Amino acid sequence: MSTVRLRFAPSPTGYLHVGGARTALFNWLLARKQGGTFVLRIEDTDVARSTQESVDAILQGMEWLGLDWDEGPFYQSExxxxxxxxxxxxxxxxxxxxxxxxxxxxxxxxxxxxxxxxxxxxxxxxxxxxxxxxxxxxxxxxxxxxxxxxxxxxxxxxxxxxxxxxxxxxxxxxxxxxxxxxxxxxxxxxxxxxxxxxxxxxxxxxxxxxxxxxxxxxxxxxxxxxxPMILGADKTRLSKRHGATSVMAYRDMGFLPEAMVNYLVRLGWSHGDEEIFSRDDLIEKFSIEAVGKSAGVFNPDKLLWLNHHYIKESAPERLAELLVPFLKERGVDPAAGPRLPLVVKTLQERSRTMVEMADGAIFYYKGDFAYEEQAAAKHFVPDAAPLLAALAGKLEALADFSQTGIEALFKEFIAYKGIKLGQVGPAVRVALCGGTASPGIYEVVEALGREETVARLRRAVAFIAG
CATH class of the missing domain: 3.40.50.620 (HUPs)
Structure with missing residues (x-):
């Protein structure tokens, strides 16, 4: 290990602010790049304003971002x-x-x-x-x-x-x-x-x-x-009026730590035209001299774009673990339904945050949902009932219940019936999901599984008949 030593020294008078997190990140990156030591020090000499709750919030924020320290935390009060x-x-x-x-x-x-x-x-x-x-x-x-x-x-x-x-x-x-x-x-x-x-x-x-x-x-x-400091869109110092300023608030809003790290480091630092950096990339390419002299402007849309990228690139198994608390907040027990990694796979392309993914996953676990009124009126027509009933029978007997097998069955079914997918697909979507905005039909059917898919199709048939 080299003799290079850097530190992050927050005051525990509140949460870990995104500006503080960026400063911690720059120190951490330089220490890792130069094979040095990263020290964490808590500057708690302001006894009246310093709280253990704030210390815990800062440590939690550092750990969530993956900014591990080599020495400390040291406390000035000691x-x-x-x-x-x-x-x-x-x-x-x-x-x-x-x-x-x-x-x-x-x-x-x-x-x-x-x-x-x-x-x-x-x-x-x-x-x-x-x-x-x-x-x-x-x-x-x-x-x-x-x-x-x-x-x-x-x-x-x-x-x-x-x-x-x-x-x-x-x-x-x-x-x-x-x-x-x-x-x-x-x-x-x-x-x-x-x-x-x-x-x-x-x-x-x-x-x-x-x-x-x-x-x-x-x-x-x-x-x-x-x-330089971080500014809001109106070019004033970043504060609560611009939105969340706490690092952990972004976790609770469904952002991934790697997206937050990637975004924070780009607030003032650049490496050519590159936008996406892995942690190893950052350690290799970061230099403090490449940090700009002017203030960075916090752009929530850019952070959302990065988060969407990392959600699409992440392993479904990892996202499934992260999704569990968001589902439980919504009264959903992910153990009582389809396998969560399969559900995640159907939603990754559509979700910018884990909150959006959780909202999009609810229909998989609550089959007694109400149908969207306009969607049902448009697609649950009398002619749809026999098609949905026949499709339910075919799926019940399908040997290869994979996306490939399901897609092949649908193609064979519409060819046999002499119809186009558009004449039955929207009704199937409403039957399975409650509305027409959903992941792909074949993905949904595979994730729901044979028994639940057939039950939902027959529920829709009864609804149309009733």
């Missing part, structure tokens, strides 16, 4: 002694200091700076204080350089530079003793040996402050890649 140790180290080396300014004082100076047209950053009141104020609460600030430039070569955006005079003395420990985000991220990435940080581009402005902390602590600075 590492407070480590952060405290590094705060003390910076204080002892004179690279950090205690700030006794009250929130009211800080706000007053901020407002004054804005009135005078100055940048409203901390003015360094306590930066060079020599004595301590033992009875007053304090924060700990990092002593940032006032001069020079902090720059880095972003793997996606290129060279990015910040004048140090624009940065202020970052608070690394709050007055209640808890560490701050920018500080703990650096400590975690440094002590965990992270070599490449791929994250959303909303973190670009945090990067110079973090680089200065790496340098002050004597750790190598990792390479950074800031991924």
């Amino acid at each position: 590492r407070f002694p480590v952060y405290k140790e590094f705060v003390e180290k910076l204080l002892a080396e004179g690279k950090a200091y205690k700030c006794y300014c009250t929130p009211e004082e800080l706000e007053e100076r901020r407002e004054l700076a804005m009135r005078e047209g100055r940048k409203p950053k901390y003015d360094g009141t306590c930066r060079n204080r020599t004595g301590e104020l033992p009875d007053r609460p304090y924060t700990v600030r990092f002593k940032a350089p006032y001069e020079g430039v902090t720059a880095f070569d972003d793997l996606i955006k290129g060279r990015i530079a910040f004048n140090n005079e624009e940065l202020d003395d970052l608070i690394i420990q709050r007055s209640d003793g808890t560490p701050t985000y920018n500080f703990v991220v650096v400590i975690d990435d440094a002590t965990m040996g992270i070599t490449t940080v791929i994250r959303g581009d909303d973190h670009v402005n945090n990067t110079p402050r973090q680089i200065l902390l790496y340098e002050a602590l004597g750790y190598p600075v990792p390479r950074f890649a800031h991924v």
Whole structure:
């Protein structure tokens, strides 16, 4: 295994968002491509908002997408002694200091700076204080350089530079003793040996402050890649108003994980004109430098197209397993009816999601359905009854009850009767499925089986007669 180490570090304050999932995917792919290590870290220092339910949702989303991690999950809430140790180290080396300014004082100076047209950053009141104020609460600030430039070569955006005079003395420990985000991220990435940080581009402005902390602590600075955000169709940041944003919501809507992975990776990354990628393809072809600089636009129709492709290409046995919970949600017991893989085969070409497949499969398991009124009126005419009855008798005696044998019987039957398939086929379809929109007749007959097919044809004959 190489020395390359990447990480995904979500905050457990909600579900796994599709944007977070894409960031996790990019990190996972690069780690797998380079034979490196993929680390999962849960950034749960926001005790008020972090929940175990959210942790479970994130882990479930990662597992569903197949993004397995090599180390972790590590929890920041369990590492407070480590952060405290590094705060003390910076204080002892004179690279950090205690700030006794009250929130009211800080706000007053901020407002004054804005009135005078100055940048409203901390003015360094306590930066060079020599004595301590033992009875007053304090924060700990990092002593940032006032001069020079902090720059880095972003793997996606290129060279990015910040004048140090624009940065202020970052608070690394709050007055209640808890560490701050920018500080703990650096400590975690440094002590965990992270070599490449791929994250959303909303973190670009945090990067110079973090680089200065790496340098002050004597750790190598990792390479950074800031991924553009995902937008909705209206070119605003993807949110609930654009539809589902939770990865697991897409599972519940009947999407396959491989379709979601394929779609997410193409939101910003490309490899020529290719659209369809297996997992092995992605590992082989992915490069972070090929991620575009502009935001990706989430297109539900494209995701549906990909999902339809993967449903058509998947093994019926695997889809049958996935279909079971969707059928049970609809009150259908798949054990009490045709073999599910056979049913799936008849529906794969027609189903864009597992939800659509489940809806399309119901008629196989509930033979007492009502006929569609218009379809019955049009096709259940008196002349259809003797044809359906004769066909039922033929199918009951058929030796080769395969699609091939069934198709041959139908051709022989219409030839013998001197009719066309269109004169009996729609009536058969309504009898077996309840309406005219269904999979192919021969597929349906094979999946239903001899006994159920004959029973449904005779039920239709009785309906016409009645």
